[in-house]
Structure formats: structure tokens, C-alpha cells
Amino acid sequence: MSIEKILEVENLRKEYKDVVAVDGVSFSVHAGEIVGLLGPNGAGKTTTIDMLLGIVEPSGGSIRVFGKDFARNRAEILAKVNFSAVYAHLPGNTTVRQNLFIFALLYGVPRIKERIAILLKEYDVEKFSRVRTGFLSSGEQSRVHMAKAMLNSPRLLLLDEPTASIDPSDSQIIREKIKVYATATGAAVLWTSHDMYEIEDVCDRVLFISHGKILLEGNPRELPSQYGKKNLEELFIAVAREPLSLVHNQ
Amino acid sequence: MKSIQRIFAIFWRQMLLLKGNAFRPLNLFYFSALELFLWGVLTLYLDRIGGSGFHFVSLVLGAVIMSSFMSRVVFGVSASFLEDVWTRNFINLFSSPLSLHEYILGFVAVSIVESLISVGFIALLAWLLLAYSIFSFGFLLIPFAGVLFMFGLAVGITATAVVLRFGPSAEMVVWSIPPLLAPFSAVFYPLSALPPFARSVSFFIPATHVFEGMRAVVRTGSFDARELIIGFAFAIIYCAVAYFFLYRSYRAVLRRGTFARFATE
Secondary structure, eight states, X not given: OOOOEEEEEEEEEEEOSSOEEEEEEEEEEETTOEEEEEOOTTSSHHHHHHHHHTSSOOSEEEEEETTEETTXXXXXXXXXXXXXXXXXXXXXXXXXXXXXXXXXXXXXXXXXXXXXXHHHHHTTOXXXXXXXXXXXXXXHHXXXXXXXXXXXXXXXXXXXXXXXXXXXXXXXXXXXXXXXHHHHHOOEEEEEOSOHHHHHHHOSEEEEEETTEEEEXXXXXXXXXHTTOSSHHHHHXXXXXXXXXXXXXX | OHHHHHHHHHHHHHHHHHHTOSSTTHHHHHHHHHHHHHHHHHHHHHHHHHOGGGOHIIIIIHHHHXXXXXXXXXXXXXXXXXXXXXXXXXXXXXXXSOOHHHHHHHHHHHHHHHHHHHHHHHHHHHHHHHOOOGGGGGGGHHHHHHHHHHHHHHHHHHHHHHHHHHOGGGGHHHHHHHHHHGGGGTSSSXXXXXXXXXXXXXXXXXXXXXXXXXXXXXXXXXXXXXXXXXXXXXXXXXXXXXXXXXXXXXHHHHHHTOSTTGGGO
């Protein structure tokens, strides 16, 4: 029995004036799968995620989510997608509870107050519910962002360095929550991170992107040895410094 | 239903900001009250020395209240938009199911509430302190306010589109449009007082037709409905053009990928 493809990206391309940020990227993420999107700074990871969120218009290619064309079914699709990114701050001049309430309305979440209460507890931010988000530490804000990302129980979750500012203990808790969530609900997760240990722990599959193209794809625990590297970090460094020395493995 | 919820979310966020800080609600009252006081004292003095035939109070205070109403409509859209610029909230908003027209309709709801609160306050102040009632215009107040409301929305949406297109550094457009329009809108003086080149510009400003209409009512007790029809027609056209410009600016931002880096523009 084939597993449902939640996200299908084909020949995705983004060109700016003199720069090709994403150059014909194709990949898919299946139900219940956590896929790591790795690459050096400027490789095209964030641009790819921005296109999947609909805040950057692709120059070419297609994005299908839940089997539907993203461009034609934007609102319907985004109602079941959510994200957390280290660079996407919630408004700092409203409280945690107020921010979650506003975004629950935007995502059409049913039984909003109950849902917010559950998430405040789950991400251990209950005590900050009446605090303005701007006053929280970066780690506390990251937990609030995760709570916001889970408001609509998304079927596709895009995480751009979600644990970047969180201490190792809380990071491990969040990783476990996401793994359990993906398995239990069949949600698809696309995860970018510079923490290779985190990627090895969480991801079923990784995609290495360099200069806007997917260079490598495979199991994060097996891929390094396939390319003669000791671990994922060494492989990452090779992708970052000498991408041409690696062969794209179809 | 979900669309209404999303519009309400945008509206409610602004209301939460208003509630959350003691100084924010003052914006709705402070400058309008100051203007009313300044013009009120001046017009009372002019009425005293000018004789009863000139109706300074009716002519000027009515214009102050209505122009303040229009400014509040403009800021209800554009200043609300700037909140999202300053808090870098675009990625969060536009990666949700929220559409551009829902976003703007949320601000329209903000404009309605804020302008009614603000104008209600200064109308009450004018009545209590200066014995002037804006309701002396009777039922004509509704179409006058309607044209100013639509034109205010068009101006607010245009200012929003300019900042969206050119970045936060274009913010000064938001604050400068009402005072820039004021001299050409014949707020405090008749159209005939303007030099010829300014009169041709004024004709195309819907607010001009409202203020000319108000002056006609004060002087003669009647008004020419054509003024209102012309003003209304221009206001509708400008609303449509403003939204089209906003939509094009939004598409440009998506193509350039600047939602994520908006604060750096």
C-alpha cells in the first residue's frame, strides 16, 4: 500500500535579478515522514520554505500539497499547514495568549480556548500567557512559536531551525513531541537545522541542498558512510566546501 | 464564515493593541481635540468681530470635525498596517489562509470603529464647549460622511500600497498624505479662494465636493446634489484604483520575496 504524498515539489525554481536561489528542486514528503532540508547558508533552504508557505512566488515549477495545486488552492491548503522559523517572530506587543488567539482565528481552529490551553501547557508557556511576547527570552519565544505552529494540528509542518534558541533539554522534548505527532497523525514535516545531531535523531530522510540544487538525498544515518564520511557533520562540511566532489545519488 | 473569522482576527488584533496601552487610545482623541480647541477659539473670535452674517463657527467647526473624521479613516487603515511592518508580522500573516482582501477588510472595520469613536468624541466636545452641533446638517451628514469615508479608505489603502511596494522607509507617506490633501480639499475656504491651477486639482478630490456642499448648506440651507454625486463617483473610482495598486504591490512583494526581509528595505 503506497503512503500518501503530502508534499510534492517538482522543478521548483526561484530567480531574482542576478541570482538563482533555487534551481530546479524536486522532492516529496510523505505522510508521517520527517525530512531534513540541509545546506550551507545561502543554499536556498529558506527560499524553498518561503515558496512552500506562499510568501515567495516561484519563478517556475510546481508545488502540490495534499494532491492539490498550491497556487490554485492556497487558502484551503494553508489552513492545514503551519510553520515555525527562527526569523518569524510573533508580534511582541501582544501577549502570548492574545497572539495564539489571533492566529487560531486566522487558521480557523475550532474550540479555540481549549486548544490554546492545551498548547500552553504542552509547550510549558502557561506561566507566560499574559506576558507580552516581546518580553520573553529567545528560548521561551521559540516554544511559543512551536505552540502557534501546532494550533491547527497541521498535516504539513515546516520547521526552519525551530530549536535554534532552545536549551538541549527543551530541544530534546520538542523533538520527541514532533516525532510522536508525525507518527500519530501522519503529518509530514520538513525540518531545517544546522544541528546535525538533531537531524540524525529526528529525520527519516535528508536532502542536502547546495547552490539551489539538491545534491544528496538519503537516510541521515547511512548517507555519511555512502560518501566516505564519518558522520553527518563531516558530510555537511563537504557539501558546504566541496560540493562538486560529491555525486548526486538518484 | 472562516473568511469573516479571519477579517475579525485582523480587526481584533488592532483592538487588543488599543486596549493594551494607556497612550494608544489617546491617539483617537488627542490631536482631534487639540485641533478643535484651536479652531474653536479662533472661530468664536472671528464670529464676534465678523458679525453674525458670516457663520464662522458653523463653516469652520463642521469642517474641522469632518476632516478629522476623514484623517481617522486614513490612519485606521495605514497606521494599522504599519503595526504589522514594525512587528515584522507579514510572514506569520501571509503564510496563513488570510487573503489580501480579508486583510484590508479587517482594517476597514478598524477605520469604522476608530473614526466613529474619534468623531463622536470631538462632536460631543464641540457641543459642550462651543455650543456647536454637527447634527445641524441633518440627514445630509450621512452622505457627506459616506463620501469622506470612502475617500479616506482610498487614501489609506494607497498609502499602505506605497509602503508595501517601497518598504518601511516610505512610511512618511502615511503621515503626510492628509496634510498634503488638506489645502486642495477646500476644507476651510471655498474652492473659489484657490488659485486656478489648484482649483483643477481640487475638482478631482472627493472631499472638496463634501466641504463645498457643507458650505452651501450653512449659507443657503440647501445644497446641490451634483456635488455629492461627483464626490461619490470619484471616491468609488479611487477605492477601486487604490485596491488595484495594493494588489499589484502585494504581487511585487511576492515576486521579490521581500515579505521575509521587509524590515531591511
